[in-house]
Amino acid sequence: MQILVTGATGFVGRRLCPALRQAGYTVRAMTRRPGDYRGAGKATYGDVHDADSVRAALDGCEAAYYLVHSLDDPDFARRDAAAARTFARAAAEAGLRRIVYLGGLGDDQDKLSEHLRSRREVERLLGRGGVPVTTLRAGIVVGDGGLSWEMTRQLVERLPALITPSWGRTRTQPIAVDDVVRYLIGVLEPPEAAGRAYDVGGPDVLSYNDMMRRAAAVQGRLVPVVPVPLLSLALTPPVSWCLLTPAWLSAALWLLTDVDVQAARALLGSMANEVVVRDNSIRSLVPFEPMGYDRAVLAALAEHARAGRDPVPA
Template identity: 40%
Template sequence: MSRRILVTGATGYVGGRLAPRLVEAGHHVRALARDPGRLRDAAWAGDVEIVQGDLEVLADVRRAVEGVDVVFHLVHAMSAGGDWAQAELVQAQHVAAAAKAAGVQRIVYLSGLHPQGQRLSKHLASRVAVGETLLASGVPTIVLEAGIVIGSGSASFEMIRHLTEVLPYMPAPRWVRNFVQPIAIRDVLHYLVAAAEVPGDVHGAFDIGGPDVLRYGQVMNGYAVEAGLPQRPIAPLPVLTPWLASQWVNLVTPVPRAIAMPLIGSLLHDCVVEEHRIDRVIPPPEGGLTGYRGAVRLALARERSGDIESSWRSASSAGAPSDPLPSDPKWSGSTVMEDARERVTSASPEAVWRVVESIGGDRGWYSVPLLWSIRGLADRLVGGVGLRRGRRDPVRLRAGDVVDFWRVERIDHGRLLRLRAEMRVPGRAWIEFTVEPAQLESGGSGARYRQRAIFLPSGLGGRLYWWSLVPAHHVIFEVMANRIVAAAEAEAR
């Protein structure tokens, strides 16, 4: 039966994969996003109704649920910093109240596996509180409590992957001996899609997990086997607290401290399936649930091919500015610092654009790698995102994508790319690339390449920051402009 479905968190890791699968299942899907522009370039954007709104604004939620049969609540706020647990609770309260008032027939929430009767980490306690709020809404609700989600682009998978690949020997906290029950993202999506059509009398929380129960140390070495790496000796250390462990993860993986801390906190418990009531409501996938190593193989294959539908990187980083560049920052009353470069080249606009769109990640920044690395490390040390986030796709970008410590704010394919800085800076920063056709002095045709670094400083500290970096910027941005044009010309040759 076709249903009218609202998906919150459609710009996130799970929501970005669920929305197109609900469409494939024949449902009418509405996606709620604070910034609809981040969904503009999604392959499925034309198949869904996209509405703008903030879950912390009750009026927005009421508008979003109007005429809806099912609400999928998939928003988590831990990457936003501050009192994210309180923010999650307020959002759940708004969804619960609006859904009840609108006559919604079903709420579905994705929570986390947790032990009963124990003091939980802040991360798991928040999941439980949100689930209980939705269950008390008066609307039939299904809360799916999942283990560690394994899939290309998931934060848990990235943490496992980088810890295992970077460290030949792992000093680890005692919780590496705790038991976990990972689940493949494809199986999570199976349960979520099926939950939309569960009869209305089903109400409650249900554990879901894959077929394998493993110690966390076995999870890391299971990855090593699938990645063709030697298994790593692991030494549990009693002094490595969750806070210290999160600093370590922040330095050696792309997962920033704001996300690493809650994830690590949830590993302080054994998190395994304690009941199998879900089997009476939603049968397992045809062919059975995917084992842990099978899920790793699938995730690695997707990452190696660059075919990553969604990623944890889509989540906004704590403290990162979210306001777009003013259309005319000088007239907006802001102090504007700018470094502008322009080149005319014999390469075609298409060739220049291909170089621009593939910037960052493994291909680097066509500049001075050492200086970029130092800036990335400095950002990690102060709790920023650093350079390790990379890219979702090595050659294609869409609005909302992460590129190292930048985020795509605007992209007009073939013409303009604007990146907003998410590193820690005393102000707001952007870098913008434009490409357009140009006539050469020789009479032929080519391209005009423009590059602008824009900084809106905050107070005296922001101004001193920019002025202190002017010499370095001169080198970095001059070399960048020259090498991007040279790379395009080399491709043409």
């Protein structure tokens, strides 16, 4: 089976392509710069905002993974919706049998952030073309180079303490990127997965505060994470609460990290939303034991070290 992977050079895509090859699939890696592509599979030009290029990239494929987003653009929601419409039409015209999409966790009954609302809209729009869509909904994906993880890793490494408001107590269910890839491949062919959305997460449900504490502990560091109620801000000196508001946190990310601040700002708005698994049915369809958070952190740090940037934690 020939598979198109959009976002082949991205955080998840560059791991998915070789895993698909290893699983016996023929991989076509869609990228806007095929001449620069050095990953697994055959590079092919494609831009989700260019319908003709998408149709050409899909020609001869039976299924596709949709792993692209525009979070680095202030108008990401509109751009992502337009791209999803374009891809859905092209997929229908190509006679595609399945689209697999990686979206975001979050309770539809909650007041979702703009980012999570956009993920849901893309999910719906991809399905309007008539091609069955299988969606995996994930929260924070832990792995070297992942935006959410890089924000956590770099802030924990570079700050002596973290002071958080109420969002620090919000629950999330992080998952290792290797486990996401395993789920993505596992849902590709089963007929019962067509048209379904599955929640995916690791075994640990943690607050953001706990995630940062444990990420620091895995690195052998003690970084105090101090929750401060918003009502007490007037009683605390500015230096102690500079990381509390999204504006201040965005500034800190710009000063202290190398993450894309526009994309990070889109994710920060989702911190008030609880992102945990509500339905575990994926576990019976793709049975394996996902790795725990501490092990996922260690794997991410080890991969970062292998790239020659940091020592492997003891």
